[in-house]
Amino acid sequence: MFRALVVEDQTLMRLALMNEVQASFEKCVVLGAETLTIATAELQNNHFDLVVIDPGLPGFDPTSQGDRVAVVDKIIEASPSAIHIVVTGSDNRCEADGFRQIGAAAYLGKTGLAPGVFSDVLDDISTKGFALRLSRVVMTKPDYRFSVLTPREQEAIDMMAHRAPGVKRKEIFSLMADRLAIDANSAEKYYKQARAKLMRQGHPLPHGL
Amino acid sequence: MFRALVVEDQTLMRLALMNEVQASFEKCVVLGAETLTIATAELQNNHFDLVVIDPGLPGFDPTSQGDRVAVVDKIIEASPSAIHIVVTGSDNRCEADGFRQIGAAAYLGKTGLAPGVFSDVLDDISTKGFALRLSRVVMTKPDYRFSVLTPREQEAIDMMAHRAPGVKRKEIFSLMADRLAIDANSAEKYYKQARAKLMRQGHPLPHGL
């Protein structure tokens, strides 16, 4: 059984990261720790295959480079056989190099760290040995979330709203079909159903229909 | 239709906050903006009932108090009729007072901001006019997440694992029943089913069974 540990003080972010880990492994157990104290206690008693670390933990100065390195270093030494991924809001290439030298397998900025990226990072680690994803702004339009839509329908609207100009809807349906491992016709159906729901309720549709 | 906007650059956090907003309102539309540029564009063209803001946005100095206030102030002025909630990782009481003076209805620290807290905050706002939740460490044990469990089963394990010493299981079942608006017998069933699943797969159970 694959075992992972996520060390992050911000609850919503910790849960989101735990979700990402779960989405990347068929069957697994993921533990979440809010503090370094809890994390080290777990690392002493159990084995882990993967540890995700945000160095900005309570009790440490987030602006002190020494504190940040100390946190990561302590965790790496307590779980030498695990893969270690550093996730931070205030990322920079210099710090990435530092963490790489002490044994981290990946360094990720929180901005732009979207659902699904985590799996790609794990692929990069197993092929190239190290993964680097610095924060970068990617959105040009807002994301829409409608409570009346099912996840599939929401996904369909999402992808269509982010369609590049000139791209045909058919192409989006194919892309969606690939990503969700379903038929393109089904993808088209979800989009149409979602659109119909929104129209029926008089919603101002996101630009691009 | 209730309309909300979440302004936060960290994607996973933005999605989590959008989820929280959705969970607090039966039917609603929630928009997510990664940058102040996107946010202001939306605020100009549409009406919003609720705006959630993280002042630490790309293009601004997160350590500069002036920048942080400028971001929030610009958004509040662009949507004077909306409720404004400030969410930040680096929270302190002083900044909370400052944001309150310029019109924010709530100030929340990200640490300790767990699923469900958002609803409580909204209640506080409508009754007391202002809500303050500074970051604080609350966990003493790690959270466990098992991919084999359904959400209900996971919830049951979660609550039972965090049972205070001396508290009877029956009491936890009642509490769970209240929180999920189900029968206590059903809550008990979920727990037993979850426990059985984990045992069957030879999982080391979280302390407290």
Add this chain to the structure above:
DNA sequence: AAAAAAAGGGATGACACCATCCCTTTTTTG
């Protein structure tokens, strides 16, 4: 010893979502 709590399971219907295949009409594009 009696009573309560806990452990362990079986069976059930309701319901939402997933995924598919089918159909017609209108609009846009080549």
Add this chain to the structure above:
DNA sequence: CAAAAAAGGGATGGTGTCATCCCTTTTTTT
């Protein structure tokens, strides 16, 4: 104009979770 794309809908079976009610046996309290 002809062909492709898009819009709009109806019907279908499968599946997983939710929520409930029922049962027995073992352990712990009182």
